[in-house]
Amino acid sequence: MTAPVLEFRNVSFSYGPRLLLDRMSLGIETREMVALVGPNGVGKTTMLKLISGLLPPASGEILLQGKPLAAWSRRHLPRTVALVPQELEIPFNFRVEEIVAQGRVPHQTLFGGATPADHREVESAMEAVDIVGLRHRPYSELSGGERQRVKIAIGLAQQPKLMLLDEPTQHLDVGRQIELIALLRRLNQRGITIIAAVHDLNLVAENFASIIMLMPTPGWIAGSAAEVLRPELLQRAFSVSQSALGRYCVSPDSEGLTQVR
Amino acid sequence: MEAELKAPVKPKATVERTLQPAVSPRTALAATGGQSKLDNRISTRTLNLVLLVALALAIVAATGLGAVRLSISEVLRAFLHPSRAGDAGEIIFQLRLPRVLAAALVGAALSATGVLFQGLFRNPLADPFVLGTSGGAALGGAVGIFLIPSLSFAGFGATAVLAFCGSVLTMILVWYLARAGGRFAMETLLLAGFVIGTMLNAGTVVFEMREEASNSGLRVLAAWLHGQLSIPTWSQLALIAPLVGIAIVLGLPLAGRLNTLALGEEYAAQLGVSVARVRVATVILGSLLTAAAVSLGGLIGFVGLLVPHFLRILIGPNHVRLLLPAALGGATFLILADTFARTAFAPTEIPVGVFTAFLGGPAFLYLLNHRSRESRQ
Numbered sequence: 001m002t003a004p005v006l007e008f009r010n011v012s013f014s015y016g017p018r019l020l021l022d023r024m025s026l027g028i029e030t031r032e033m034v035a036l037v038g039p040n041g042v043g044k045t046t047m048l049k050l051i052s053g054l055l056p057p058a059s060g061e062i063l064l065q066g067k068p069l070a071a072w073s074r075r076h077l078p079r080t081v082a083l084v085p086q087e088l089e090i091p092f093n094f095r096v097e098e099i100v101a102q103g104r105v106p107h108q109t110l111f112g113g114a115t116p117a118d119h120r121e122v123e124s125a126m127e128a129v130d131i132v133g134l135r136h137r138p139y140s141e142l143s144g145g146e147r148q149r150v151k152i153a154i155g156l157a158q159q160p161k162l163m164l165l166d167e168p169t170q171h172l173d174v175g176r177q178i179e180l181i182a183l184l185r186r187l188n189q190r191g192i193t194i195i196a197a198v199h200d201l202n203l204v205a206e207n208f209a210s211i212i213m214l215m216p217t218p219g220w221i222a223g224s225a226a227e228v229l230r231p232e233l234l235q236r237a238f239s240v241s242q243s244a245l246g247r248y249c250v251s252p253d254s255e256g257l258t259q260v261r
Numbered sequence: 262m263e264a265e266l267k268a269p270v271k272p273k274a275t276v277e278r279t280l281q282p283a284v285s286p287r288t289a290l291a292a293t294g295g296q297s298k299l300d301n302r303i304s305t306r307t308l309n310l311v312l313l314v315a316l317a318l319a320i321v322a323a324t325g326l327g328a329v330r331l332s333i334s335e336v337l338r339a340f341l342h343p344s345r346a347g348d349a350g351e352i353i354f355q356l357r358l359p360r361v362l363a364a365a366l367v368g369a370a371l372s373a374t375g376v377l378f379q380g381l382f383r384n385p386l387a388d389p390f391v392l393g394t395s396g397g398a399a400l401g402g403a404v405g406i407f408l409i410p411s412l413s414f415a416g417f418g419a420t421a422v423l424a425f426c427g428s429v430l431t432m433i434l435v436w437y438l439a440r441a442g443g444r445f446a447m448e449t450l451l452l453a454g455f456v457i458g459t460m461l462n463a464g465t466v467v468f469e470m471r472e473e474a475s476n477s478g479l480r481v482l483a484a485w486l487h488g489q490l491s492i493p494t495w496s497q498l499a500l501i502a503p504l505v506g507i508a509i510v511l512g513l514p515l516a517g518r519l520n521t522l523a524l525g526e527e528y529a530a531q532l533g534v535s536v537a538r539v540r541v542a543t544v545i546l547g548s549l550l551t552a553a554a555v556s557l558g559g560l561i562g563f564v565g566l567l568v569p570h571f572l573r574i575l576i577g578p579n580h581v582r583l584l585l586p587a588a589l590g591g592a593t594f595l596i597l598a599d600t601f602a603r604t605a606f607a608p609t610e611i612p613v614g615v616f617t618a619f620l621g622g623p624a625f626l627y628l629l630n631h632r633s634r635e636s637r638q
Contacts, residue, residue, distance in 0.1 A: 052531050053531075054527060054530060054531055074533050074535060075533040076533075077533065078531060078532050078533045083528075083531045085525070085527075085528055085531075088524060088525065088528065089525060090523055090524060091383040091384060091385070091523060092383075092385065092523055092573070092578030093573070093577065093578050094520075094523060094577070094578055094579070095577065098520070098577070098579060099524070102520065102521050102524055102532060103532070105517075105521050105532045105533060105534065106532055106533040110514045110517070110518075111514050113517075154524075158532070
């Protein structure tokens, strides 16, 4: 048994006086496909930023491939973890391929330009998400679904082991949502561990084997859809009545939770 | 910017055909192994070559133009045999050429600074004049001229060092005023730059009014405030030219990081870019270039906005590809502008800064309108 690709050990984090994560401990195995759910403002994005090293935890330790995040160098970390942000606002008319090429930055030195290997990786990243035909289009002209795929291509060009996605299905129509989830599954099958913050619980229940639900108390629940998407838990997490939640609950009689706090 | 937005599929025939035979984009794609030579953007190498030739022509032509008109062959002969040039040589080497080279250096420096600052602020309107750093450099220089004229630091006059400090300090001030929530709102950035620039210029005017000021100092300040190019000494040029050259070369690796920064500061950090270092390096290089430009020509506005803007239409926004053409194009542009400014209404000379304001102001307003309309959509 190898070490989990990602491990939280008593991780706490707060924004000012507001505690978002309270002594969180969990492990994510290689090649897992994990959905991160929870109400708005509960700390999903924060958690992704903690994992990608953009924010340091207030206390506790995050281990990536068994090594504390603090011990990873600034350039090595993005070769293992790729964060696909929610929005990308680009002020100039960069073209798709120029943007995807930025995913190679962690593999390049300051004075050495792009190598043939860099070009190959950019090509295969664009192929993997099927945006080769868009390579010369300015990013600003793309549709929501196309933008999402470009952002994922940047992440793929990083050649990561772990990909974090912040609301990848937001603003997408049903068709594009299904395509996107299928894409994530393909990437997952290629060996990339995936953690995606997703709002749509139906999408989560049908497509993600593991779920982490963040609670506003704060706390968290991790397990399968059957274990996590239960009425009393959803009620606590999203503070709505049980009847209104009806259709989101999976099966009320599961074997129990892996971790509840 | 419209043209490149709309025509990724069918390259503009006229430009394209001259560069390579008419090939359909798809076959060209296969032939170049996926490299992007096929699109409607001109290759950087071609552009640099064209701009270099244009710069050389501009230098020769501008050196010939003036109260005493010299033919191109006279100018070239003087360049080749300076000792045998006689009266023409006197005019060329004492008056015209230093001024033309000053214009080239100022244009290159301002335009390259524009590229760097636009990348840093992620805003195509960022220009050393608009951001107020030119004003900071001028005030710093004024302090140097009047308060401590005798001070010299490692071969640099106090004026140059203080102009650099003035630019850096202004940049820091504008930075902290305009930054909110990890980003720069365009309105705040422009307002902060404008107000600080105006205040600093007012400070420079105060120095200009001081009665005990020496006459030569007064003349320098008046020229700075109007954006009037001086005729530098050869030793001044020998100091400033390498400085500008080195700053631009050092800007090249930095420009690559500015490309990443275009995706957002946090995202760039996620990609392993040390955003803080990029910031500091950009401010230092930009301030060096601004100080160099201001010490030769004072407050010449909008060059750093106009030149990069037009080049972006030709070759796209990639800062690495943009920097050298911007420097070359800026040099040529300011030589032409200054030659126009000193000959068009002869014997009256208008300051080149006035001329660039007439050209750059409308361009600025166009971009501003364009940008705010975009953000409203």
